[in-house]
Amino acid sequence: MRFASLGSGSKGNGAIVQRDQTNLLIDCGFGVKETWARLRRIDVEPEHLDAILATHEHSDHSGGIAAFANRFNVPVYGTYGTLAALRGLESHLRHPFDPDASFDIGPIRIQPVTVRHDARAPSQYRFDCDGASVGILTDIGVVTKHVVESFRPCTGILMESNHDVGMLMRGPYPAALKRRVVSDFGHLSNEQAAQFLQQILHPALETVVVGHVSQQNNALDAIELAFSELAPKIRQFVIASQDEGTPWMELHAE
Ligand SMILES: [Zn+2]
Ligand SMILES: [Zn+2]
DSSP: OEEEEEEOSTTOOEEEEEETTEEEEEOOOSOHHHHHHHHHHTTOOGGGEEEEEOSOSOHHHHTTHHHHHHHHTOOEEEEHHHHHTOOSOOGGGEEEEOTTSOEEETTEEEEEEEOOOSSSSOEEEEEEETTEEEEEEOSOSSOOHHHHHHHTTOSEEEEEOOBOHHHHHHSSSOHHHHHHHHSTTSOOBHHHHHHHHHHHOOTTOOEEEEEOOOSSSOOHHHHHHHTTTTGGGSSEEEEOBTTTBOOOEEOOOO
């Protein structure tokens, strides 16, 4: 199994999890042409997609889902709450799921993970196949015990490290937006993210991609400082960008 970010941040998100011929697109916060171009960078064509999995309805994650799915006839999976908030998606492409139960697409088992975030019914995901386990975890206000337990098996993870608290508080955001970002229904700070990684760290966790990095309220050196003790313990530690995402991150634990 391998995964790649198509781009990560408040201007648009998308990630691919791939095993052999099975390709899952997690979120689509870009327009049709932009998504297509980003998929081409990693040699995935829209026709290769088996499903789009939505994490929640915020536009940086779901803004492009309906247009892309309708155009290429790709089924879309999400919680009842998320799909109810998705406008314009053709009804035969809607596949709501119960977040308490795992399900399979091709050889990949999908475990939805309920998180706290200011959306209707947000769900992040863990993908398991042949001993490898990929986690996708962004847009979460606080790390709960359920989240730690759900992502503990990961051998690779794309995880949010959104902001530096000091930069956010000194920065230009209006007070109400600052309160939203730091709340239990907002986003993870670098410190919260590093504490989470410490909790799920184990020898088989070989690849960590840090994403959803705020361009306004974070800096690469702040992230490097927060993860300075943990990053050397991980074979691949990468920061995903808004424009480039990441190349393929291969997992070898199979
Ligand atoms: Zn987001
Ligand atoms: Zn969000």
